[in-house]
Amino acid sequence: MTRSIECQSCGNDIPVGATAAGNQVECEQCRTMNLVPSPVPISRATRIMVFLIDAVWYISLALFAAVMLAAILLGNRGLSETTFDSGIPIPIRVELEEPMRISIENSMAYVTGYNYPLVDHLLPDNLAVWFSFALFWGCFILWIVYQVRRLVRSVRRGSPFSPRNPRRIRSISLTIFAYVVAVNLSNLWLYHVYSDQIVIGGMEIDSPVISYHPELIILALILLIIAQVFEWGSRLQADFDRTV
């Protein structure tokens, strides 16, 4: 029975025989010599975890492909005319009283201090914009799911402390930081596009909202700490693998 190990240098899958434990095998991609660890029994929880993350990965891929395909097909039917600079009528649903202020965040306009949106659709009916947004967020999500999948697969291989895993966890953390920055840039863009288009008697548009997303920043920081722990773990694992 053959199994695969992960190259410690490039992350490539290397097929090895059942009796290869303790031997060194060369990665065909980067020519690094890798020590083959002893096979470990896979627990039921690991199997379920692998199945779930595989399912999430393939569903995410299918959804992403479907959204992109739909955008391309609809775009060919003439629905992608650019309306960036044209005035877009914005429906106002609530009668406001002074001295309330309006803020713009996540493609919605809010009355400051209230959680429900005053206008819940600031983006124009423009397929190019929606396509860009779907591509942007889709890539974020796919990248995180891909990295988590690689992490889970390394657990299945019995090498959770491979030198690649700290980089993967760090990569997820940096992606979350990038998400927070991207959300704020998006808000800033929406503010500049729409701030002069929302006109309500006596009302003023608030300055661009900075979304700090403390929960995401804390998550990203925790992931950075976990990556550091895995870094130490991978060094200890390397020592353990070469201890006779």
Add this chain to the structure above:
Amino acid sequence: MPIVINLDLMLVKRKMTLTELSEKVGITIANLSMLKQGHSRAVRFSTLEAICEALDCRPGDILDYEKPSQVGQAD
């Protein structure tokens, strides 16, 4: 590395093969081979004890220390 492994020398002296030693000690040939070639980073006391018992020798017969300059001259 200044630590030199003389396992192959001891095997010749005792007229024993690595496979036989592996069976006696209970360690895989791959691991013993790694030790013999100096690719290992550490040796457990239990492993050393088992090898010494199987080869009827002392740890100093298997492990030796050469100063880096001596190693350089040898090379």
